[in-house]
Amino acid sequence: MSSVRASQALLRGTSSSWCFEDSLTMAYSRFHLSCQHTSAKVVLIENLWIGTLKKLFIVGTLLYICFALVNDKRYQWKEPVVSSVHAKVKGVGEVKKEIMENGLKKVVWNVFDTADYTVPLQGNSFFVMTNFLKIEGQEQGLCPEYPTRGTLCSSDRGCKKGWMGPKSKGIQTGRCIEYKGKQKTCEVSAWCPVEAVEKAPEPALLGSAENFTVLIKNNIDFPRHNYTTRNILPDINVTCTFHKTQNPQCPIFRLGDIFQETGDNFSDVAIQGGIMGIEIYWDCNLDSWFHHCRPKYSFRRLDDKTAKESLYPGYNFRYAKYYKENNTEKRTLIKAFGIRFDILVFGTGGKFDIIQLIVYIGSNLSYFGLTLKYVSFVDEPHIRMVNQRLLGRSLQDAEGEEVPRPPMDFTDLSRLPLSLHEPPPIPGQPETIQLLSEGATPRSSDCPNWCQCGKCLPSQLPERQRCLEELCCRKKLGACITTSEPFKKLILSRHVLQFLLHYQEPLLVLDADSTNSQLRHCAYRCYTTWRFGSQDLADFAILPSCCRWRIRREFPKREGQYSGFKSPY
């Protein structure tokens, strides 16, 4: 149990003492009320153990806050990367081809170069063909369908003129004709002969694509930090090949190596094709003293390699090459199997930012019983940060630290229904009160002396907290912010506020009882985000009295007192 030795401890000023307001002292001072002395008294409790524990707690918390500040770089403003990529595949492959010459089978080798096996795709992707099926000499005409369960027939009755199944290659003519030998199928109007249902060749025809290489060029940009860079540095060795540990910065990748990294076998994937993701991660520190901005490459198989044969495995598509022979249009149809490479670029760039640092420190001060408040005057370009403890009289007179105003983000504003044709007021609801125009505004009779705009009202709060609401929208005499166009269009518009509430909670039911409260609180938030920019500052921002009361007049509470600002922590 701590011993109360108030006077002694005060005199000695013991370092390991703990200050707090005690009810005993309150009673003590009440006893002395007759002397008209009403100041609260501080009692020092001498207890080494509690004192040390408290100090340890403070030091521990401080250490942790500093650790998080440095480790998570909370002093930085982080921006997502904007990038462009370009990939170039290089390599030559050979494909064995059997042809008939003078009744004899002959094997020839066809060379495939970049133009043959790569197909440009949209977005940050490229395709490398590894296997294919080819049907040569197709032309428009009538021919039997390839025999499957749905196309086999025994007479014309089994076929239907004009019918087209989801898997059919043409439009049925209604006749049942011979396909091969005794097999009969429905005749179709199509590119003839129709493509047979065939399995992809095994092993893959272009399995040598394993040795192809791809060069990836990636330019990145952090627009707000005004910093651009790229993955290929001028001093890079152009004959290098990427290796996770030995050459992690080389932008040239061997296709076989990419698959090895993800634990896949290239020759297996090459048969049916697949999708491979190449991830480029930029974690950039743009501060000059720790500057680092190099990419990290990693790979990820993106298609479902466990899918059963029947579930359309791999990756393939068809394309055709058209030509004219004896004045008839013909085509070569190619069903290409291969690997689609998707290049995904992500990451952030961080740079020291005073606002981030202040916000971080400010939000942590509450652990030490200190809370920061932010105020903004319409006639000052910056924001002011005020420590509550420093507060002597009204918030209006507190000096505070000057903090730059965060840059405005207009992206959200464009979503607001800030149209000029606002719906007409609903009958029965009070219409917006016409405000006085800019310029000298007459001071109302109960306008407090700290007010500079003539529209503020005294606070309703109990005496001790009153100074928190003694704040005007201006530092020097002039027009009130509540007379401005954005204040009327944004903060006082029932239409906009209702939209914002629904934007946050689409199915929110605004019942008559709570509507005004919700709209009022939304208007407060709308004002703070408008004037303070960053959401972190907005939570600790104090509304000027004129705005607070203008909002309350628009969306009043039926009875009782308004509770005012509550600290979010």
Ligand code: GDP
């Ligand atoms: P109530 O509706 O009767 O509770 O009273 P108010 O109209 O004063 O609204 C109280 C709510 O608005 C609380 O959640 C407060 O935190 C918030 N609020 C009131 N004043 C301020 C302010 O100056 N700044 C901020 N950021 N929030 C405020």
Ligand code: ZN
């Ligand atoms: Zn004022």
Ligand code: ZN
């Ligand atoms: Zn004002």
